[in-house]
Amino acid sequence: MSELRQDKTTREWVIIARERGKRPHDFISHLEKPCPTSTYISSCPFCPGQEELTPGEVLAYRDESDGDQKKWKVRVVPNKFPALSPGGSAARVYEDSFFLKADGVGAHEVIIETPIHNKVMALMTAEEVTEIWRAYWERYRALEKLEDIKLIIIFRNQGASAGTSLEHPHTQLVATPVWPSQVRRQFEVAMDHYDETGRCLYTDIMEFERKAEKRMITETDRFVVFHPFASRVPFETWIMPKDHHASFGAVSPSDLGSLASVVTEVLRKLYHGLNNPDFNYVIATAPVGDENKDYFLWHVRIIPRLTQMAGFELGSGIFINPAVPEETAQFMRDWRAG
Numbered sequence: 001m002s003e004l005r006q007d008k009t010t011r012e013w014v015i016i017a018r019e020r021g022k023r024p025h026d027f028i029s030h031l032e033k034p035c036p037t038s039t040y041i042s043s044c045p046f047c048p049g050q051e052e053l054t055p056g057e058v059l060a061y062r063d064e065s066d067g068d069q070k071k072w073k074v075r076v077v078p079n080k081f082p083a084l085s086p087g088g089s090a091a092r093v094y095e096d097s098f099f100l101k102a103d104g105v106g107a108h109e110v111i112i113e114t115p116i117h118n119k120v121m122a123l124m125t126a127e128e129v130t131e132i133w134r135a136y137w138e139r140y141r142a143l144e145k146l147e148d149i150k151l152i153i154i155f156r157n158q159g160a161s162a163g164t165s166l167e168h169p170h171t172q173l174v175a176t177p178v179w180p181s182q183v184r185r186q187f188e189v190a191m192d193h194y195d196e197t198g199r200c201l202y203t204d205i206m207e208f209e210r211k212a213e214k215r216m217i218t219e220t221d222r223f224v225v226f227h228p229f230a231s232r233v234p235f236e237t238w239i240m241p242k243d244h245h246a247s248f249g250a251v252s253p254s255d256l257g258s259l260a261s262v263v264t265e266v267l268r269k270l271y272h273g274l275n276n277p278d279f280n281y282v283i284a285t286a287p288v289g290d291e292n293k294d295y296f297l298w299h300v301r302i303i304p305r306l307t308q309m310a311g312f313e314l315g316s317g318i319f320i321n322p323a324v325p326e327e328t329a330q331f332m333r334d335w336r337a338g
Helices: 126-143 181-197 201-212 253-273 311-316 325-334
Strands: 003-007 012-016 059-062 072-078 093-095 099-101 107-112 151-158 170-176 216-219 223-226 237-241 279-284 299-304 319-321
Touching: 059 126, 072 126, 107 126, 126 151, 126 170, 126 253, 181 201, 201 216, 201 223, 216 253, 216 325, 223 253, 237 253, 253 299, 253 325, 311 319
Parallel strands: 012 319
Antiparallel strands: 003 012, 059 072, 072 107, 093 099, 107 170, 151 170, 151 279, 216 223, 223 237, 237 299, 279 299
């Protein structure tokens, strides 16, 4: 029989559809995935030698031992077609005294993760992934100081079903002057829990999962990885830090290497275990101004694109997950990443 499970972070319900008979191995793709075979594409704006096709970089890491300053390891540039951009006013005004609007103030940047066109993150070294996460952290720290910025979302899309338009490995960062309603809901639930218990909801969830063990993937001295109880999609994975910080920007730079190792391990398990599925990941972090509050714990959410939303999900907001998190977690624990 199927189960209704409540997500404690949003109080929304998820259907775990046991009767649909999907086992973890059923999600392994047996199709030949279209993937770039070349390390360099002359028409790709993110490949080396095409730097003039992007806006000027705001951050770049280069090999200091190499005298050629054109050789970069990671570049960060403004998005050429930004959803939000600096300038204008974040003040709300009414359209014809009825609809509310504001200028699209904010920032939209692209972190180009590697000069190699076909090197996805799952196949990078932990050192290479550390450089990427260091770039995330540096840009987060820079943008949180801007006027009017309320929330900074760092997200990665890999694969067509995850929304990727350019296949060269990259991450995006959007700094917005508003709190989206979905994010606001998570924070409101977390604040309610803190008001009632004096504890952080996310820390409580992490500690419960550590003790329960059945949805755990791995644990290090710095991070905990598990499949959440009310996973919305098969193989949804959360990575949580043991040190309590509400904001990703408050993370110690020394922890970025440990985080990169954990992220790399999870992505390799997905890549090899499920034949390189499309996925999104996002860094969930407290709003700007609440960086030192105790009610929230920043974390990473990895969302594989193994199923599609249909009419029921769109009409009700209730996700149907045909995989049991306890079973997908066991699959991940058992798989030795290549």
